[in-house]
Amino acid sequence: MDIETVVVAGATGNVGTEVVRALAGVAEVRALSRRGSPVDGATAMRGDLGDRAAVADAWAGADAVFLPAGHPDPPGLLADMRAAGVRRVVLLSTGAVVGGDLDNAVTRFNVVSEAAVRDSGLEWTVLRPSGFASNALRWVPLPDVVVEPFADVPVTVIDPADIGAVATRALTGSGLGGRSLRLTGPEATRPADRLAVLGELLGRDLRLEPEPDDVARTRMRGVMPEPYVDAFFRFFRGGEYGDSRVMSTVPDLLGRPARTFRDWAEVHVGAFRADTDRP
Numbered sequence: 631m632d633i634e635t636v637v638v639a640g641a642t643g644n645v646g647t648e649v650v651r652a653l654a655g656v657a658e659v660r661a662l663s664r665r666g667s668p669v670d671g672a673t674a675m676r677g678d679l680g681d682r683a684a685v686a687d688a689w690a691g692a693d694a695v696f697l698p699a700g701h702p703d704p705p706g707l708l709a710d711m712r713a714a715g716v717r718r719v720v721l722l723s724t725g726a727v728v729g730g731d732l733d734n735a736v737t738r739f740n741v742v743s744e745a746a747v748r749d750s751g752l753e754w755t756v757l758r759p760s761g762f763a764s765n766a767l768r769w770v771p772l773p774d775v776v777v778e779p780f781a782d783v784p785v786t787v788i789d790p791a792d793i794g795a796v797a798t799r800a801l802t803g804s805g806l807g808g809r810s811l812r813l814t815g816p817e818a819t820r821p822a823d824r825l826a827v828l829g830e831l832l833g834r835d836l837r838l839e840p841e842p843d844d845v846a847r848t849r850m851r852g853v854m855p856e857p858y859v860d861a862f863f864r865f866f867r868g869g870e871y872g873d874s875r876v877m878s879t880v881p882d883l884l885g886r887p888a889r890t891f892r893d894w895a896e897v898h899v900g901a902f903r904a905d906t907d908r909p
């Protein structure tokens with residue numbers, strides 16, 4: 631299938647920018663986000679995926695779409711894409727759907743999007759990644775003592791660059807249609823392990839302090855809806871999501887090892903330096 635033009639939805643995010651980067655020289659890219667912020671190597675487009683009419687222009691004349699899960703009407707969005715001539719869609723879902731429970735709010739919105747993609751009539755691939763290495767950016771500005779929820783939980787964090795590389799294969803290559811791919815990093819680490827890597831790269835003495843569950847629950851209620859707080863507690867305390875098992879999908883598909891947290895941190899260490907170096 632000849633894929634010349636790809637829409638990357640969520641193109642300014644941690645994963646989206648890596649999908650755009652990986653598509654450079656492979657396809658023409660439209661970078662879709664609500665703000666329509668510029669992205670190197672792509673034509674920026676503004677539109678909210680919650681408003682079908684507002685994103686309709688993005689699909690016209692495109693061959694393939696990279697789509698994050700969620701949004702109020704995934705079947706409607708996919709029908710619009712198909713009507714506009716799009717032939718292929720790659721969905722960014724989550725590893726949490728594997729064996730997940732439909733009354734978990736996070737699992738549910740991903741499962742709903744996955745079902746819509748499978749029923750869309752488009753050629754589809756679903757990506758089910760682990761937690762992202764880039765979640766460490768939540769620690770910016772980086773204090774000496776980082777207080778972290780679920781500090782005891784090991785996660786095979788994945789570098790969004792690996793998601794971008796696999797997405798590009800699925801969007802523009804052959805052989806990945808009709809597949810749901812569980813993607814992980816190369817090792818399971820705890821937050822303190824990842825913080826230690828940052829401390830080493832920055833030459834700082836950093837310490838991780840586990841956040842007690844009751845404190846975490848109250849704090850999280852202030853930043854996300856209650857069903858999402860519940861979802862994370864069900865994942866990491868209720869045993870609904872085991873994100874510590876390393877899968878070989880990334881090396882199998884890319885012919886090289888999956889990138890480590892240290893690989894990710896070496897590229898992004900500047901983001902952690904910015905605030906501490908400010909005069």
Ligand SMILES: NC(=O)c1ccc[n+]([C@@H]2O[C@H](COP(=O)([O-])OP(=O)(O)OC[C@H]3O[C@@H](n4cnc5c(N)ncnc54)[C@H](OP(=O)(O)O)[C@@H]3O)[C@@H](O)[C@H]2O)c1
Nearest residue numbers: 640641642643644645663664665678679680724760761762
């Ligand atoms: N973090 C994890 O560990 C993890 C693991 C598995 C799956 N995921 C999923 O991966 C997704 C992407 O993660 P990320 O870290 O790349 O997110 P991110 O850095 O927050 O980026 C989100 C991107 O989507 C755009 N966007 C958000 N809402 C939109 C809308 N309604 N219409 C159009 N564009 C929209 C944002 O730009 P504007 O704000 O300008 O719209 C931005 O480009 C998450 O939403 C999550 O569901 C995350």
